[in-house]
Amino acid sequence: MEVTKKxxxxxxxxxxxxxxxGVRILVLSFFFGLIFVCGRGFGGDHSxxxxxxxxxxxLASTINFSTFNPGxxxxxxxxxxxxxSLFDQFLKAQQISPDGTPEDLDRxxxxxxxxxxxxxxxxxxxxDLYDEIDDKSDKLAEKLEDWExxxxxxxxTGEARKxxxxxxxxGAYLGLRxxxxxxxxxxxxxxxxxxxxKPTLTLLNEARRYPENLRLRQExxxxxxxxxxxxxxDQFLGKKDFDPNERNRREKSLVIKAFLFKAQRNRTRFYDxxxxxxxxxxxxxxxxxxxxxxxxxxxxxxxxxxxxxxSHEEVSxxxxxxxxxxxxxxxxxxxxxxxxxxxxxxxxxxxxxELLSKKSFRKDYPDFSYSLSAARRVLFWDDIKVTATxxxxxxxxxxxxxxxxxxxxxxxxxxxxxxxxxxxxxxFSDLCYADICGSSHLLILPSALQRSMNPNKVxxxxxxxxxxEMSASRYNFNAEPFIHSSGVITESNADEILAGLPLExxxxxxxxxxxxxxxxxxxxxxxxxxxxxxxxGGPVSTDSAVAAxxxxxxxxxxxxxxxxxxxxxxxxxxxxxxxxxxxxxxxxYLEYFHDPxxxxxxxxxxxxxxxxxxxxxxxxxxxxxxxxxxxYSNS
Numbered sequence: 001m002e003v004t005k006k007x008x009x010x011x012x013x014x015x016x017x018x019x020x021x022g023v024r025i026l027v028l029s030f031f032f033g034l035i036f037v038c039g040r041g042f043g044g045d046h047s048x049x050x051x052x053x054x055x056x057x058x059l060a061s062t063i064n065f066s067t068f069n070p071g072x073x074x075x076x077x078x079x080x081x082x083x084x085s086l087f088d089q090f091l092k093a094q095q096i097s098p099d100g101t102p103e104d105l106d107r108x109x110x111x112x113x114x115x116x117x118x119x120x121x122x123x124x125x126x127x128d129l130y131d132e133i134d135d136k137s138d139k140l141a142e143k144l145e146d147w148e149x150x151x152x153x154x155x156x157t158g159e160a161r162k163x164x165x166x167x168x169x170x171g172a173y174l175g176l177r178x179x180x181x182x183x184x185x186x187x188x189x190x191x192x193x194x195x196x197x198k199p200t201l202t203l204l205n206e207a208r209r210y211p212e213n214l215r216l217r218q219e220x221x222x223x224x225x226x227x228x229x230x231x232x233x234d235q236f237l238g239k240k241d242f243d244p245n246e247r248n249r250r251e252k253s254l255v256i257k258a259f260l261f262k263a264q265r266n267r268t269r270f271y272d273x274x275x276x277x278x279x280x281x282x283x284x285x286x287x288x289x290x291x292x293x294x295x296x297x298x299x300x301x302x303x304x305x306x307x308x309x310x311s312h313e314e315v316s317x318x319x320x321x322x323x324x325x326x327x328x329x330x331x332x333x334x335x336x337x338x339x340x341x342x343x344x345x346x347x348x349x350x351x352x353x354e355l356l357s358k359k360s361f362r363k364d365y366p367d368f369s370y371s372l373s374a375a376r377r378v379l380f381w382d383d384i385k386v387t388a389t390x391x392x393x394x395x396x397x398x399x400x401x402x403x404x405x406x407x408x409x410x411x412x413x414x415x416x417x418x419x420x421x422x423x424x425x426x427x428f429s430d431l432c433y434a435d436i437c438g439s440s441h442l443l444i445l446p447s448a449l450q451r452s453m454n455p456n457k458v459x460x461x462x463x464x465x466x467x468x469e470m471s472a473s474r475y476n477f478n479a480e481p482f483i484h485s486s487g488v489i490t491e492s493n494a495d496e497i498l499a500g501l502p503l504e505x506x507x508x509x510x511x512x513x514x515x516x517x518x519x520x521x522x523x524x525x526x527x528x529x530x531x532x533x534x535x536x537g538g539p540v541s542t543d544s545a546v547a548a549x550x551x552x553x554x555x556x557x558x559x560x561x562x563x564x565x566x567x568x569x570x571x572x573x574x575x576x577x578x579x580x581x582x583x584x585x586x587x588x589y590l591e592y593f594h595d596p597x598x599x600x601x602x603x604x605x606x607x608x609x610x611x612x613x614x615x616x617x618x619x620x621x622x623x624x625x626x627x628x629x630x631x632y633s634n635s
Contacts, residue, residue: 043060043061043063043064043065043066043235044057044061044062044063044064045064046062046063046064047064047067048063048064048065048067048068048086048087048089048090048093049067049086049089049090049093050093051093051094051095052093052094052111054114055111055114055115055118057118058115058118058119058122058190058193059115059119059193059231059232060119060122060189060190060193060231060235061122063232065232065235065236067086068083068084068085068086068087068090068232068236069084069085069086070085070086082541082542082543082544082570083233083236083237083539083570083571084229084232084233084236084541084544087229087232087541087544088544088545091225091545094107094111095107096108096111096225098222098225098544098545098546098548099218099221100217100218100219100220100221100222101221102211102217104221105204105207105208105217105220105221108204108221108224108225109201109204109205109208109224112197112200112201112204112224112227112228113201115193115197116193116194116197116198116201119190119193119194119197120190120194122186122190123187123190123191123193123194126183126184126186126187126190127187127191129183130180130183130184130187133176133179133180133183134180134184136176137173137176137177137180140168140169140172140173140176141173141453143168144167144168144170144173144449144453145449145508145513147167147168148447148449148513149512149513152515152516170452170453173453174453174455177453189235189238192231192234192537193231195535195577196227196230196231196535196537196575196577197227199577199587199589200223200224200227200589202587203219203220203223203224203587203589204220204221204224206220207219207220207221212299213299214299214300214301215293215298215299215300215301215321216299218290218291218301219291219321219323222291222546223325223589225544225546226325226540226541226546226547226575226589226591227537227575227589229539229540229541229544229546230537230538230539230540230541230575231537231538232538233538233539233541233570233571234537234538234539235538237538237539237571266557266561267630267631268557268558268561268630268631269630269631270630270631271312275312276311276312276313276316277311277312277313278311278312279308279309279310279311280307280308280309280310280311280312280315281308282304282308284308285304285305285307285308286304287549288304288307288315288549289549289550289551289554290549290550291320291321291324291549291550291551291552292307292315292318292319292320292551293318293319293320293321294306295318301321302318319331320551320552323588324427324551324552325427325552325575325588325589325590325591326426326427326552326553326555326556326590326591326592327425327426327427327552327555327556328425328426328427332425333425337582339422339426339427339428339429339582340419340422340429340431342581342582343428343429343431344372344431346578346581346582347372347431347529347531347533347534348369348370348371348372350531350533350534351370351399351401351531351533352368352369352370354533355368355370355399356368361504361506364504365504368504370399372431372433372529374500374502375397375398375399375401375502376397376403376433376440376441376527376529377440377441377442377500377501378397378398378442378444378498378500378501378502378509379395379396379397379403379405379441379442379443379444379527380395380396380397380398380443380444380446380509381393381395381443381444381445381446381459381460382394382395382396382402382457383454383457383458383459384458384469384470384473385404386473386474389475390406390407390408390410390475390597391406391407391408391470391473391475391477391479392404392405392406392407393405394530395443395527397509398501398502398505398506398509398510399502399504399505399506399509400506400508400509401529401531401532402530402531402532403527403528403529403530404527404528404530405441405443405525405526405527406525406526406527406528406597407477407479407482407522407524407525407526408477409597409601409605409606409607410526410597410598410606410607411434411524411525411526411597412434412436412524412526412607413596413597413598413599413600413601413606413607414430414432414434414526414528414595414596414597414599415432415433415434415526416600416607417563417565417596417597417599417600418430418432418596420559420563421559421563421592421593421596424559425555426559426592426593427582427590427592428576428578428590428591428592429592429593430528430529430574430592430594430595431528431529432526432527432528432529433526433527433528434524434525434526435522435524435525435526435527436523436524437484437523438484438485438521438522438523440500441521441522441525441527442497442498442500442519442520442521443519443520443521443522444489444514444517444518444519445459445460445461445462445463445465445466445517445518445519445520446459446460446461446517447461447513447516447517448461458473461517461518462518463483463486463518463520466479466518466520467479467480481523482522482523482524482525483520483521483522483523484521484522484523485520485521486518486519486520486521487518487519488516488517488518488519489514489515489516489517489518489519490515490516491515494511494514494515495511497519498511498514534576534578535576535577535578536574536575536576537574537575537576537577538574538575539570539571539572539573539574539575540570540573540574540575540591541570542570542573543570552591556593559593560593561631563596563599563600564599564600564601565596565598565599566598566599567595567596567597567598568593572593572594572595572596573591573592573593573594574591574592574593574594575589575590575591576589576590576591576592577589577590578590
């Protein structure tokens with residue numbers, strides 16, 4: 001998700017006293033290397049298995065991201081389907097361990113703080129270049145839209161002046177967009193690093209100020225490492241464009257193995273009533289989670305020497321930290337928080353603030369309050385979403401906020417699965433809403449002018465074009481059975497068709513400009529909020545050393561078994577930074593499961609709960625072996 005706020009290197013209570021002095025020099029040196037950098041694009045030549053030394057440019061343009069995985073014919077010890085197989089080796093090359101030692105804290109701070117300087121300089125530079133061109137193209141776009149309005153008015157009144165006003169230069173507009181888009185992509189890449197590194201540095205600085213707080217230090221190091229993984233994985237996947245048809249033989253083999261051997265890989269030790277009272281012991285304690293809070297000292301986690309003296313039952317009662325990024329504690333869950341509503345209120349408040357920060361909007365609608373429910377009633381086509389495996393499209397609401405619309409069996413499963421996870425204790429989730437019988441999610445297709453202004457997007461103007469484009473896409477999707485009704489917006493039916501359009505809609509989405517465009521309602525669809533007020537990042541590591549002994553991920557695995565999710569991969573976990581959310585002041589790093597549409601069914605179908613049979617041997621989704629010592633899952 002694009003981050004639209006500008007992030008500057010600002011000193012906060014002494015948090016970054018050593019970061020800012022060299023920025024101007026770095027920017028000047030950057031200008032001299034600009035042509036070279038732009039020529040080679042994202043990523044550099046540095047192998048991930050060698051030391052970075054002292055950075056001289058951002059990580060995003062230093063690291064050779066292709067070296068995170070072995071080439072064709074090479075192997076790695078993991079092969080678990082992770083996105084970055086050699087991430088642990090990258091950390092080792094930088095002398096960073098997953099243990100969160102004082103040395104790890106210092107090295108992570110040094111690495112991230114230096115990258116923050118370079119990435120901020122690059123982001124600011126590209127932002128200035130992009131803004132200059134974007135402002136020009138926006139003015140041209142407005143002139144083109146106004147010209148179309150004039151032509152429409154002349155058609156309606158029959159005035160002879162229709163062709164007197166010269167049409168603005170469409171070619172000039174397209175030329176500006178051609179210049180702007182590469183700059184925008186560069187800016188957004190560095191902006192994502194800045195957006196994640198800034199709160200990470202604040203957390204690392206807090207840990208440095210309180211060296212006696214062992215838990216804080218370990219959590220800060222853990223968050224920093226997981227942030228690096230998320231940023232790297234996101235950039236790596238962005239280059240690959242998520243196309244499953246472009247996997248090499250090794251990657252295809254991993255997918256096949258994941259399905260063929262999933263039950264054995266999911267094997268989990270089961271303890272009966274008698275065994276639960278047995279002491280864990282020294283050897284087994286080394287395999288227990290390392291992020292369980294010591295009940296006698298909240299500033300530290302329980303170490304293996306203490307775990308060894310506890311029974312399995314006592315270990316199970318230990319809780320995670322209140323600041324764990326994935327799950328609420330038992331204490332919080334005893335109060336049954338309404339996390340779904342908290343997320344909705346958070347998004348609505350942030351979007352309201354963002355819109356009211358614009359002087360003209362605030363003047364016209366001083367009492368405005370953004371509503372997710374109202375905003376999603378009328379949505380506007382943007383493009384087919386190609387980075388996915390289920391039929392989806394990118395759309396926007398009348399306040400220019402991003403959404404995703406989805407069809408198929410997953411569209412009714414995903415909202416249910418997300419809510420189940422929140423009820424089980426998850427701290428964050430995508431906001432997904434299913435719709436049936438065309439009661440919401442009215443889709444407006446683009447105009448001819450919009451298609452001419454966006455030649456690189458799929459822009460169907462009619463229902464037949466929409467059906468043809470969805471069928472011709474990578475999804476090979478027949479959308480016809482999903483359409484409830486459709487038609488063309490006219491002067492006579494506009495009030496009825498667009499009854500759900502908010503009165504405060506921005507100018508490009510107002511009723512006057514929608515006359516003549518095609519509308520479609522669906523029998524069944526789902527929309528997901530993709531609003532840029534959520535500082536969302538890339539995938540979460542589930543197979544690296546820092547994740548191996550994480551109680552939160554173990555809990556997530558059990559929930560996946562319970563919901564029979566067959567698509568539990570790193571790319572279906574997401575990292576996010578939120579500010580002033582859920583009753584916690586300041587920045588919080590959170591992780592959550594993304595896109596659980598392949599749940600509550602089986603390998604072939606989703607949402608068929610009646611087919612979830614347990615205690616039925618290997619044919620079920622959850623079963624115990626004959627000895628009763630292990631639990632298996634087909635998830």
